[in-house]
Amino acid sequence: MSKLVCKKCVLDSEIPGIQINGDTGLCHFCETFTPLSSQEKKNYLARIEELFEQHGGKGNYDVIYALSGGKDSSYTLYKLKKDYPFLRILAVQFDNGFTSENAIMNAKKICKTTGCDYFQLTMEKEILYDTFRKAAESYDAFPKFAKYRASDICNVCITIIKQKLIEQAILQKAPFVIFAFTSGQSPNPIINLSVNFIQWSRDLFEKQLRKIGVEDKDEIFLLKKEVLDNVGENVPSILHPLCLWDYNEDKVLETLLEIGWELPGINDSNSTNCTLNSFACYNHLEKYGFHPYAFDVAGLVRSGEMSREEGLEKINQKLSQPLIEEAARKLNLKVKSSQKIIVKF
Numbered sequence: 001m002s003k004l005v006c007k008k009c010v011l012d013s014e015i016p017g018i019q020i021n022g023d024t025g026l027c028h029f030c031e032t033f034t035p036l037s038s039q040e041k042k043n044y045l046a047r048i049e050e051l052f053e054q055h056g057g058k059g060n061y062d063v064i065y066a067l068s069g070g071k072d073s074s075y076t077l078y079k080l081k082k083d084y085p086f087l088r089i090l091a092v093q094f095d096n097g098f099t100s101e102n103a104i105m106n107a108k109k110i111c112k113t114t115g116c117d118y119f120q121l122t123m124e125k126e127i128l129y130d131t132f133r134k135a136a137e138s139y140d141a142f143p144k145f146a147k148y149r150a151s152d153i154c155n156v157c158i159t160i161i162k163q164k165l166i167e168q169a170i171l172q173k174a175p176f177v178i179f180a181f182t183s184g185q186s187p188n189p190i191i192n193l194s195v196n197f198i199q200w201s202r203d204l205f206e207k208q209l210r211k212i213g214v215e216d217k218d219e220i221f222l223l224k225k226e227v228l229d230n231v232g233e234n235v236p237s238i239l240h241p242l243c244l245w246d247y248n249e250d251k252v253l254e255t256l257l258e259i260g261w262e263l264p265g266i267n268d269s270n271s272t273n274c275t276l277n278s279f280a281c282y283n284h285l286e287k288y289g290f291h292p293y294a295f296d297v298a299g300l301v302r303s304g305e306m307s308r309e310e311g312l313e314k315i316n317q318k319l320s321q322p323l324i325e326e327a328a329r330k331l332n333l334k335v336k337s338s339q340k341i342i343v344k345f
Contacts, residue, residue, distance in 0.1 A: 006030055009298035010311040015290040017144065033302050036183075041244045044189045048239060051176070051190075052084055059173025059234070060088075064165050065116070066179045067091040069103030070273035074110045074261055075252045076180035076242045081114035089116040092168060094161050096276065097125040097132075098327065102264045103273035109260055121164055123220055131156060131214050131221070132276065133331040136283045138212040149185070151284035151292040153276065156212075159205050163223040166198060169236035170227050177236050183243040183303045185296050191238040195231055202228065247305040278320045279327035282335075291315040 004013040007025035011018050020027055036044070056062040065080075067073050077091060093099070093107045104120070111118040135141070135152045142155050150158060165177050179186070202223050209216050216222050257263075264273060284292040291297075294315050300306040306314075328335045 005312075006298075008308065009301045010294060010308065010315055011298050012290075015148075015294065016288075017148075027298075029298065030302055035303050036244075044244050045241070047190065048241060048244075049084070051237070051239075052087065055175035056087065059175065061090045061117075061172050061174040062087045063089045063176045063178050064169040064172060064174045064236070065089050065091045066161055066165055066177070067093045067107050067110070067118075068180075068273045069093060069099065069105075069107035069110075070264070071249070071252055071256060071261075072182065072242065073180040073273075074106055075256055076178070077110055077114055077116065078255070078259065079245065080178065080241060081116065089114075090119055090168070090172065090174070091116045092119050092121055092161075092165055094121045094157075094164070096123075096157050096160075096274070097128045097330070098274050098276035100264055100273060100275055102262060106261050106264075106273075113259055119168075121161075127220065129331055131209075131212075133333060134212040134214055136279075136331060136333060139287060141208055141211045147288065148295045149292075151280040152212075152287075153280035153283060154292065156209075157276075159208075160221045163202065163205060163221060166193070166236060167223045167227050170231050170234050173234045175234075175236055176239055178239045178241065180242050181240045182247055182296070183299055183305060185299070186240045186243055189240050189244050191240075193235055193237060195228070195235060198223070198228060198231075198235070247300070249306070275323055276327050278323035279331075282319050282324050 004020040004022075004025075006012065006020055006027040008030040009027065011020075011027045011029065013020045018027055021031060024031065052062065063080075065073075065077060067077060077089070081087065081089065091107065091111050093104065095104070108118055110116075132153050135156045138152055140147070141152055146155050149155075168174070169177050206216065206222055209221065214221075219225065281292055284290075297306065297311045297314050301308050301311040324335055
């Protein structure tokens with residue numbers, strides 16, 4: 001049977017679990033999708049502002065913010081501070097060993113422009129490289145839904161960031177953790193956490209790390225048990241305001257360039273901050289046969305924030321071979337001309 005591509009988004013029938021309705025030409029997600037109305041978005045934004053007013057000013061910071069230095073996180077921080085200038089924000093940038101120099105420069109610059117405090121989360125590079133290498137070599141370490149959302153390497157990296165930002169929020173008594181997720185990445189703008197959920201997610205990540213061969217006994221990646229045991233009433237909520245704002249990549253870049261943010265200078269269509277991304281996408285394509293950004297891009301197309309043509313072009317754009325080879329060298333892996341990954345013993 002020949003491959004069918006959804007007539008509305010970019011998902012196709014060769015992605016495991018995706019079926020295209022022969023009559024409508026739509027995938028299941030498009031057939032059942034109901035976008036947030038303008039009024040619903042306004043209601044969510046009003047609720048977020050209400051939460052800021054209710055819970056702000058009680059801890060050392062109001063917000064622990066995930067700042068990659070890329071376009072989406074830089075823009076979200078800029079707009080967040082512009083719309084809510086009273087917020088006290090600690091922006092945390094995780095240097096995963098592949099963060100570009102430009103991304104670090106952009107992160108520091110956007111913090112200075114917005115008056116936010118900057119903190120760089122660093123870890124020993126060899127430990128990170130070993131972990132990413134094991135993630136690259138793993139297969140089905142993450143549940144199907146997570147695998148659809150990101151590559152195995154990115155799932156590890158993103159979960160480390162989530163663990164450590166929640167940890168920081170508890171320590172700083174900050175009521176909110178904010179990520180710059182688009183509607184394609186997170187349809188839920190407000191997530192109220194509980195101690196039980198945080199414990200569950202920590203235990204799940206610990207199992208996933210073990211599945212790829214990583215024992216995090218020193219809690220380098222995991223939220224520290226001692227911190228969680230002393231959380232008290234300081235349980236943060238997670239907010240995703242970007243999915244409530246009008247999103248257009250060109251306008252986002254235009255706004256950022258006007259305030260001094262600089263283009264990353266890395267040849268990657270999917271990332272403006274991480275030089276590991278091309279290899280992570282390549283690794284995912286080799287193992288699972290579909291692009292790890294397909295679902296995120298499909299979500300943006302489905303919600304009208306990206307045209308279908310732009311979406312198809314994005315997930316079919318050729319990956320950067322130099323970036324793939326550079327990352328493989330750092331991870332002590334080889335990429336053969338036949339596009340197979342082998343371990344270098």
